Amino acid sequence: MLIKIKREWELPESAATPESVYWNRRHFLRGLAAGPALLGGAALAAGKAFAADEVDPSAALYPAPRNTAYEGGRPLTDEEAATTYNNFYEFGSHKQISKVAQNLKIRPWAVTIDGAVDKPMSLAIDDLLAKMPLEERVYRHRCVEAWAMTVPWTGFQLSHLIDLAQPRSDAKYVTMQTFLDKEIAPGQRQHWYPWPYVEGLTMAEARNELSFIATGIYGRPMPKQNGAPLRLAVPWKYGFKHIKSIVRFTFSATRPKGFWEVLQSREYGFWANVNPEVPHPRWSQATERLLGSDERVPTQLYNGYAAQVADLYRDLSNERLFM
Numbered sequence: 001m002l003i004k005i006k007r008e009w010e011l012p013e014s015a016a017t018p019e020s021v022y023w024n025r026r027h028f029l030r031g032l033a034a035g036p037a038l039l040g041g042a043a044l045a046a047g048k049a050f051a052a053d054e055v056d057p058s059a060a061l062y063p064a065p066r067n068t069a070y071e072g073g074r075p076l077t078d079e080e081a082a083t084t085y086n087n088f089y090e091f092g093s094h095k096q097i098s099k100v101a102q103n104l105k106i107r108p109w110a111v112t113i114d115g116a117v118d119k120p121m122s123l124a125i126d127d128l129l130a131k132m133p134l135e136e137r138v139y140r141h142r143c144v145e146a147w148a149m150t151v152p153w154t155g156f157q158l159s160h161l162i163d164l165a166q167p168r169s170d171a172k173y174v175t176m177q178t179f180l181d182k183e184i185a186p187g188q189r190q191h192w193y194p195w196p197y198v199e200g201l202t203m204a205e206a207r208n209e210l211s212f213i214a215t216g217i218y219g220r221p222m223p224k225q226n227g228a229p230l231r232l233a234v235p236w237k238y239g240f241k242h243i244k245s246i247v248r249f250t251f252s253a254t255r256p257k258g259f260w261e262v263l264q265s266r267e268y269g270f271w272a273n274v275n276p277e278v279p280h281p282r283w284s285q286a287t288e289r290l291l292g293s294d295e296r297v298p299t300q301l302y303n304g305y306a307a308q309v310a311d312l313y314r315d316l317s318n319e320r321l322f323m
């Protein structure tokens with residue numbers, strides 16, 4: 001029932017719960033430190049919440065070399081803010097999911113590549129990481145809710161995965177899908193959502209140099225709450241396109257419908273390109289709040305990436321490109 005899905009996520013930031021009542025990360029960490037030694041000191045110092053017996057086998061790959069062609073153009077967001085204020089509906093329809101997200105098991109993790117490809121395959125995440133050239137890029141991230149951050153992602157350009165898959169000429173879109181496990185993801189027990197989360201891009205978008213599969217952040221493996229072990233980063237599009245914890249890439253001739261488009265197509269579309277002049281039906285997109293501060297700054301067309309992506313949309317003026 002539609003009324004049930006109109007939750008906090010769809011409210012403008014200004015109308016949502018004041019941040020002063022949000023879950024207090026520092027308090028949480030203090031509580032843990034006083035309890036049994038479940039977490040290593042190093043993990044605590046890094047603001048991580050990994051159990052000591054759960055060493056990420058890809059840790060030695062980080063930090064990867066910084067690609068200085070991709071700079072954020074504004075100061076980096078505080079790591080604590082970027083890793084404790086999250087959207088990940090599988091773990092709850094609010095921002096404080098970083099603790100419950102630790103229940104996600106990220107090894108073993110298989111990634112399936114299928115559909116209209118010459119080389120369908122399923123490979124373990126660590127085998128995929130070994131094949132891909134990892135680099136670090138600073139990207140801006142703009143959520144449709146009008147908050148934004150600037151973070152150093154580590155990962156690889158999506159075009160390298162496409163080259164591995166060798167899509168056939170009838171492949172026009174790539175659809176990505178998140179894990180499905182309602183034992184560990186309480187949000188997935190809420191049956192009115194169209195799980196699993198999916199998102200898609202045109203092949204031209206997916207091959208754009210900016211389209212990036214992020215496997216780490218701030219020079220370390222991706223925290224679970226940010227979408228471990230791999231998530232999409234398409235910085236000229238609203239955040240809901242940046243699908244987390246991907247298990248499948250499917251190439252197809254037909255355009256997929258994303259999770260939010262299925263729920264509310266009047267408000268969330270396929271393209272979702274950032275544009276300050278096209279308001280969300282219920283709030284303005286003219287400015288954005290920088291995560292970790294109260295500062296609001298003007299939003300930019302294509303989130304500041306027009307030079308790299310505007311050409312993708314030259315012949316698509318009949319489409320709803322900005323929602």
Ligand SMILES: Nc1nc2c(c(=O)[nH]1)N[C@H]1C(S)=C(S)[C@@H](COP(=O)(O)O)O[C@H]1N2
Nearest residue numbers: 086087088089143178197226239240242244
């Ligand atoms: N599977 C999945 N991916 C998701 C979401 C989600 O709820 N589930 N939320 C999206 C939204 S709305 C945003 S803004 C970003 C947030 O990423 P972050 O928590 O790393 O900042 O993740 C995106 N990817």
Ligand SMILES: [Mo]
Nearest residue numbers: 143144239240
């Ligand atoms: Mo978002």
